[in-house]
Amino acid sequence: MSKQESNPERRSQNRNQDTNGYEDMENGHRDLDEDDGRARATGEALVEIDDLTKIYDPDGAHVTAVENMDLEIGDNEFVCVLGPSGCGKSTVMECIAGYLEPTEGEVLINGDPVDGPDPSRGVVFQSNRLFPWKTIGQNARFGPQMRNAVDDDRIRELLEETGLSGFEDSYPHELSGGMQQRAELVRLLANDPDIMLMDEPFSGLDAMTKELMQEMLLDIWEEEDRTVLFITHDVAEAIFLADRVVVMTARPGQIKDVIDVDIDRPRDSSVLTSEAFNEYQKRANELIHDEAERAMEQKQQETQEA
Amino acid sequence: MSTRERVLGIDRRQLLGREVPLPPRALRWATSVVGFFVLWWAAVEYSFLNFGLFVGPVETLVAIYGYVLGDPVAGGSQSIYIHAAYSTYRVVAGVSIAALLAIPLGLLIGTSTRAGAGIEWNNYLSPAVESLRPIPPVAWVPASILLFPVVPVVGFSVNTAVLFVVFIGAFFPILVNTIEGVRNLDDEFRRAAQSLGASDRQVFRHVIFPSALPSILTGVSLGIGLGWITVVAAEIVAGNYGLGYITFQAYRLLQTDIIAVGMVVIGALGYASSAIVQRIANRAMPWSDIDT
Numbered sequence: 217m218s219k220q221e222s223n224p225e226r227r228s229q230n231r232n233q234d235t236n237g238y239e240d241m242e243n244g245h246r247d248l249d250e251d252d253g254r255a256r257a258t259g260e261a262l263v264e265i266d267d268l269t270k271i272y273d274p275d276g277a278h279v280t281a282v283e284n285m286d287l288e289i290g291d292n293e294f295v296c297v298l299g300p301s302g303c304g305k306s307t308v309m310e311c312i313a314g315y316l317e318p319t320e321g322e323v324l325i326n327g328d329p330v331d332g333p334d335p336s337r338g339v340v341f342q343s344n345r346l347f348p349w350k351t352i353g354q355n356a357r358f359g360p361q362m363r364n365a366v367d368d369d370r371i372r373e374l375l376e377e378t379g380l381s382g383f384e385d386s387y388p389h390e391l392s393g394g395m396q397q398r399a400e401l402v403r404l405l406a407n408d409p410d411i412m413l414m415d416e417p418f419s420g421l422d423a424m425t426k427e428l429m430q431e432m433l434l435d436i437w438e439e440e441d442r443t444v445l446f447i448t449h450d451v452a453e454a455i456f457l458a459d460r461v462v463v464m465t466a467r468p469g470q471i472k473d474v475i476d477v478d479i480d481r482p483r484d485s486s487v488l489t490s491e492a493f494n495e496y497q498k499r500a501n502e503l504i505h506d507e508a509e510r511a512m513e514q515k516q517q518e519t520q521e522a
Numbered sequence: 523m524s525t526r527e528r529v530l531g532i533d534r535r536q537l538l539g540r541e542v543p544l545p546p547r548a549l550r551w552a553t554s555v556v557g558f559f560v561l562w563w564a565a566v567e568y569s570f571l572n573f574g575l576f577v578g579p580v581e582t583l584v585a586i587y588g589y590v591l592g593d594p595v596a597g598g599s600q601s602i603y604i605h606a607a608y609s610t611y612r613v614v615a616g617v618s619i620a621a622l623l624a625i626p627l628g629l630l631i632g633t634s635t636r637a638g639a640g641i642e643w644n645n646y647l648s649p650a651v652e653s654l655r656p657i658p659p660v661a662w663v664p665a666s667i668l669l670f671p672v673v674p675v676v677g678f679s680v681n682t683a684v685l686f687v688v689f690i691g692a693f694f695p696i697l698v699n700t701i702e703g704v705r706n707l708d709d710e711f712r713r714a715a716q717s718l719g720a721s722d723r724q725v726f727r728h729v730i731f732p733s734a735l736p737s738i739l740t741g742v743s744l745g746i747g748l749g750w751i752t753v754v755a756a757e758i759v760a761g762n763y764g765l766g767y768i769t770f771q772a773y774r775l776l777q778t779d780i781i782a783v784g785m786v787v788i789g790a791l792g793y794a795s796s797a798i799v800q801r802i803a804n805r806a807m808p809w810s811d812i813d814t
Contacts, residue, residue, distance in 0.1 A: 335718055362720045387809040
């Protein structure tokens with residue numbers, strides 16, 4: 217109940233100090249602590265997407281990216297959104313992150329509507345977005361530094377866990393793609409977000425590096441309780457990582473089906489050859505095949521019109 | 523290999539499909555310089571066009587030696603150092619004022635171009651900027667002489683007309699590059715910073731400004747180059763000091779050695795100033811291998 221009571225207060229705080237989202241984050245933690253921690257068993261929705269519609273109107277083109285989408289993501293859940301390219305997957309993420317405002321419907325976090333970006337909702341982008349003008353160490357420190365709360369020990373620990381110690385003074389362009397992606401994860405984790413929003417973060421990596429990054433992400437997720445929304449167009453990746461795979465249709469993006477992936481955790485790459493995995497993969501492939509075809513036709517049509 | 527060569531895949535040792543051995547750097551440098559001097563000497567010696575009226579390279583080197591020791595130049599009483607100091611100070615002052623105004627203005631215009639960024643300052647500022655920008659800076663010289671007087675400042679007479687022309691020359695390249703630097707920032711960097719908890723001010727300080735810095739410094743570098751062009755043009759018309767003044771004065775007095783010396787010194791100072799900017803840029807941006 218305490219959560220409910222404190223909500224209006226938190227919301228007004230949010231409005232008053234839109235520059236300092238950290239206050240919210242702290243309060244968020246406190247509320248949850250009173251609720252006996254972020255226990256998986258509660259089954260409570262952390263993210264609630266309610267009848268979300270997003271229409272883009274660049275020069276009156278009127279593109280419906282997402283239409284009437286409903287989705288609940290539970291606390292500590294790992295959800296993958298799987299869909300063909302251009303189906304509005306990223307739009308969903310951008311609405312949760314607070315970069316976009318829904319045209320209709322709303323996104324609620326702990327019952328509060330999203331009001332702009334917030335450090336409790338960390339984001340990893342498709343292209344590496346480490347700040348090129350900062351060293352790996354400075355990048356890793358960035359989030360805590362913004363509120364003068366750098367914990368050097370934690371940063372060092374994170375860099376060590378991800379095999380990046382010794383590279384604190386390197387600049388991002390001096391590192392390999394996989395190392396850059398790990399550094400970006402460190403930067404995110406240093407901020408200790410409740411929710412990690414990841415938009416095809418590994419799509420630019422080679423197959424081997426990708427597999428290692430997926431395993432590392434699962435380790436990180438299992439170690440500390442976090443909620444992950446992971447967007448991908450890679451069927452195997454989605455099933456390997458997720459508790460639930462949300463399959464989206466081609467534009468306008470809607471939920472086609474949701475697959476509950478019931479494979480034991482902790483998972484490692486040996487899962488990839490199991491029979492259960494193959495079954496899931498087959499099912500997801502069937503679901504997505506037609507949508508991918510439709511998405512391709514849409515793309516072709518647009519190109520012709522342009 | 524420079525970035526350009528890497529990108530274009532140029533191997534400079536390939537010529538017509540045959541491997542050409544690369545001579546040592548010093549030799550390549552010497553060949554080029556000596557070649558230039560030989561051409562110059564030959565043109566004067568054999569009176570190519572009106573080159574017979576001009577001074578040859580050897581006399582120029584001798585003359586430089588004399589002026590380096592402090593001989594007064596162009597019928598005046600000042601050494602070339604005084605004139606060089608005047609021109610340098612005008613370039614530094616003019617470009618500095620231009621940078622101090624153009625960088626903040628460019629940041630304002632650049633950041634306000636984005637949708638939803640508050641007042642769209644670019645709409646109010648850009649029309650004036652865009653209509654003045656195509657005017658070549660040298661074309662400002664006559665108007666500047668009329669508009670800007672010589673002002674005494676602590677015992678020195680400051681020719682504000684020359685300063686203004688230098689300022690105008692440097693202002694636009696710095697402004698345009700600053701705006702471009704801000705606009706070229708991918709929105710995801712801004713979003714990443716916001717999602718890590720950065721306020722608008724922090725986003726500006728940690729993301730927008732550093733990302734625009736290479737472009738800004740490119741603008742300053744261009745501005746200094748234009749500063750040297752404009753200072754010489756302005757000094758030829760308006761001024762009693764400066765390298766532009768003495769080269770033109772020397773033309774009137776037909777002292778061709780001073781014309782040549784003036785040109786050499788202007789070139790050397792221009793080269794030195796862009797080298798200094800490059801060094802500052804490299805130090806300020808260790809992450810960037812962009813050549814300014």
